[in-house]
Amino acid sequence: MHTYRYSAMDHQGRKLSGQLTAPGLTEARSQLRNKALYILDISLAPNFLNPFSILGALFRKLSPKQYRSASAADKVILFRQLALMLRSGNTLTQGLEVCAEMTEKLTLSRSLLDVLIRIRSGSSFAAAMDAQGRNFPPVVSKLIASAEVSGELQATLERLADNLERGAAVRRQLISSLAYPIVLFLAAFGVFMGLALGIVPKFAKMLEGKSQDLPAITQAMLDVSAWMIDYGAYLGGSLLGGILAILIAYTTRPGKAVIDRILLRVPIIGSSIRTSGMAQLGWTMSMLLSSGLTVLESLRVMSSITGNLRLAKCFDKAGSDILSGRSLAYGFQQSNIPVMVQHMTGIGERSGELEHVMHEIGKYYQHNAEIRIKAMIAMIEPAMTLVVGGMVAFVYIGFFKAMMQVSAG
Template sequence: MGFPLDNIQTVKKDQNVGRDKTSFLQREITLFGNAFSNKKKEDFYTELSVLLRAGITLKDGLELIENAIKKKPQKEKIQAISKSIVSGASLSEAINQHKEFTEYEYYSLKIGEETGTLAQVSEQLGAFYARKNEQRRNLISALTYPIIILTTAILVVAFMLSYVVPMFQDIFEQQKVELPAITKFIITCSELVKSYGWLIVVLILGWFLSKAFLNKKRWYQKIKNNITLRLPFIGEFVKTVYLSQFTQAVSLLTASKVPVINSIQLVKQMINFYPLQDALEHVEQSILKGRSLSDSLKQHQFFDDKMVALVKVAEETNQNEFIFQRLNEQYNSQVQQRSKLLSTIMEPIIIMIVGVLVGVILIAMYLPMFKLSSVLG
């Protein structure tokens, strides 16, 4: 991305053209009109850092960004921020008035304004959201195909239980064949699906429709995140994703000379994942009691031994920023590797499960048929 600075009108046109050519696969789909999603924040901070480094004032830079945006909610948000700055507020104070922005962003920008490094801080925030969005795409990419296969399998099994099994059941009742235990079990499952299938569908639809509301509830986040961590393969992958985000955030804050305790407090508010937030809450309390960061991390199982060992080295050598950068690179590499491995492993496992379920249903239906043919013969 670049801004030719000799002609502002050209900049506006070029930016609009660039937006139109954005690949559909690179766009972030959001529900319920989120005016500033993580993808939009990535673009906002990256573009702002480029403009500030080019010597454009903050007010003019926001105006250029605003003119490049087509969607009304985002444009209005930038306009509100610009008006606050014209009224005398700083950028950090302006974004702090909007709930879409976190305290992590507020304090990072405030530090940048106080130290004259607003362009660098904006670039770091853009990099943070870029990495976060990349990890989200990796997660979606790793789970999309297995979820499609699993959904197809559920529909196939539901169809067989709803329509195929009842056909065999009518034949068995007419011929008064004694049914094996496995056949009786499958017929019972079929009757349950026919009787309560609509209720299951309603519950699933209700869950999807109320998901946006439930995600705001602390108890729902706690249950959902804890279940996710316990899932085979997926749990470890998701944990690595959030450890990568944690180390990147701490690295950026350490580079801005933010004290450790304040970094923990800000990251806890920034990353919306209950197990990590709960772990950081305990770490914060432990540091306030006088323990070191490495000892505090060691007390919680969410943080692995590698992180604890390297953080201890960082404390002894006063190389916190460098160590957290290295940790972030390692975790990010693990995320990329595990996303490919996850997709590779889950695909044959789900196919095998589908084969077993369909095979069990067919065997359960054909066993009485073999018995019936032997009796008639």
């Protein structure tokens, strides 16, 4: 028999904690379920005669992984698990309870338990998910509300998982592609600063007693090093202050709106953001329309989940045009929405296949976004090579030319 320490919640939402004895972890969980308790955490109670047991319990509590917010991958796994539980004949509450126990993220587990308690108290699944705005975007509650009416909850959860997975795949590809150039640039910048602030000043002292004129590139290297020593701290402070100011402004809605508008006008970055936004528009609106939501409701959901506020404003304007009796194609006649999306939307409205057209738009622009990411990385890598090579070559050529001149007398 083992002793387990647990924390759980009852059907009224009160948190309970204590200890119990059971042959194994499965039996301990069964004991708590038989008492109608929702498990928050359960683990072996530390044996104070065994120091390794105490250290193991301490490391589990201090692990930062369980306190991080839920990622897109966590939500994909959750929706797929919940759909599988429903397909296997389990009830929604049983599926939620099992998913809450299986997830490693403490914040997501507590959100699911809160959803479970609200459902037990008579709330709908959609309303309970809507109350968890920190972990789930509005599109989740909207789709679930529609699925509860149509009875297609399992299919809706699978669509949600597919949609989140597609967006996560694009972000993952972008991050993995940019990792190498960024690391290369930081390493080269560190080498350059080490040479400019550490090696070059010592080299300059060695040349002070020489009456010869130094090569132009060597003199330029010494001048850059002296300038960095004198004003480098001010430059670094100004850059750091500017970055912090931008980040702080980005946390406010007016500042984010201005920065988002500027980003859309940057040649390469703006087109990439616009392409990704159109891919999200196509996939999400196709999913929402197929779940029974109206075009106006779909646009409102799109506006609430779009990261770029300028694009979100475009969707708001399209919704206002629909309320005024105009078509979606007319509402999309804006500078930040590509002409192809405007024409394809009009075709979908006239043929009555808007859902299918939006799906094709999402497929096309996601493929286009992947191509743009690859092209951008293909441009960045040689540019980084030139920058890094130029920085290192500048220092080494100046150093060795001076050494050769001094050694030649």
